[in-house]
Amino acid sequence: MPITPTEKIWMNGELVDWDAAQIHILTHSLHYGMGVFEGVRAYESADGPAVFRLTEHMERLHNSARIMMMDLPYTVDELVQATKDVVRASGLPSCYIRPIAYYGYGEMGLNTLPCTVDVAIACWPWGAYLGEDAASKGVRMKISSWTRHDHNTMPPASKTTGNYVNSSLAKVEALKAGYDEAIMLSPQGFVSECTGENIFVSRNGVLITPPIAAGALEGITQDSVMTIARDHGFETRFDYLTRSDLYVCDEMFVCGTAAEVSAVNSVDDRPIPCPGPMTSVIAAEYAKAVRGEVDKYKDWLEHVD
Numbered sequence: 307m308p309i310t311p312t313e314k315i316w317m318n319g320e321l322v323d324w325d326a327a328q329i330h331i332l333t334h335s336l337h338y339g340m341g342v343f344e345g346v347r348a349y350e351s352a353d354g355p356a357v358f359r360l361t362e363h364m365e366r367l368h369n370s371a372r373i374m375m376m377d378l379p380y381t382v383d384e385l386v387q388a389t390k391d392v393v394r395a396s397g398l399p400s401c402y403i404r405p406i407a408y409y410g411y412g413e414m415g416l417n418t419l420p421c422t423v424d425v426a427i428a429c430w431p432w433g434a435y436l437g438e439d440a441a442s443k444g445v446r447m448k449i450s451s452w453t454r455h456d457h458n459t460m461p462p463a464s465k466t467t468g469n470y471v472n473s474s475l476a477k478v479e480a481l482k483a484g485y486d487e488a489i490m491l492s493p494q495g496f497v498s499e500c501t502g503e504n505i506f507v508s509r510n511g512v513l514i515t516p517p518i519a520a521g522a523l524e525g526i527t528q529d530s531v532m533t534i535a536r537d538h539g540f541e542t543r544f545d546y547l548t549r550s551d552l553y554v555c556d557e558m559f560v561c562g563t564a565a566e567v568s569a570v571n572s573v574d575d576r577p578i579p580c581p582g583p584m585t586s587v588i589a590a591e592y593a594k595a596v597r598g599e600v601d602k603y604k605d606w607l608e609h610v611d
């Protein structure tokens with residue numbers, strides 16, 4: 307989906323004009339793929355634009371940086387404030403937000419220790435990532451021929467830019483084969499996650515999602531979904547899944563900030579009942595929660611004004 311420019315981008319403490327937010331061609335992270343980033347959404351609420359679980363996203367950005375031994379020059383609170391500033395400057399009622407920290411211009415070579423760390427936050431309008439009817443009609447999944455990184459190769463717990471080469475290879479492979487999204491397996495053959503979403507399946511009434519040890523990112527939507535599910539009396543747990551567990555599941559959905567809650571209608575051409583009853587309840591409740599329409603989840607919203 308093409309990017310729609312907005313007014314300003316926050317770069318290293320300043321709000322700069324969209325077209326002026328530029329970097330040098332010798333920027334370190336462009337060459338070696340070591341930057342850390344987040345994907346966040348602001349939603350229209352009765353009290354103006356509100357960013358969903360913004361502090362948790364900035365905490366995860368800090369954790370990603372810690373794993374990479376990258377010293378972020380801004381605290382979580384400063385990044386929260388900067389995000390609010392850039393969303394406010396955009397004048398948008400809702401938007402997608404992309405914070406990124408990267409090694410800047412000035413050093414080359416694989417030793418990152420002398421590099422400067424630059425930080426930017428941009429926002430722009432972005433609709434449903436897997437399609438407007440993904441929650442109702444569901445998406446077609448393909449198990450990728452590409453394997454998710456091993457923890458000792460590229461730590462999947464860190465949302466590092468270079469990790470997403472693996473995701474892009476899988477995504478393009480799935481799209482070219484006529485599917486909507488890819489499912490990644492870990493080097494040990496367990497289900498890990500999708501290219502940019504966590505996976506949930508229901509088997510015998512229990513909602514199961516793969517653990518971090520299987521190569522999944524610690525998803526903020528995953529956490530929200532588990533809370534919503536439990537509050538509706540659904541049993542949930544982290545557990546290892548094989549591809550066969552997916553083929554015979556009772557229902558399945560994927561979730562992430564960009565994709566929100568999207569139902570799955572088939573995996574490798576094996577149909578899955580869609581949308582399943584738990585999927586429908588959770589997708590509807592999540593859609594209300596992010597807009598501040600559910601009292602008990604109002605703390606998840608961080609208002610811009």
Ligand SMILES: Cc1ncc(COP(=O)(O)O)c(C=O)c1O
Nearest residue numbers: 502503504523525526527562563
């Ligand atoms: C690989 C991967 N898994 C899962 C997710 C879902 O995480 P979240 O719900 O925090 O957006 C994302 C999105 O950031 C992702 O890129």
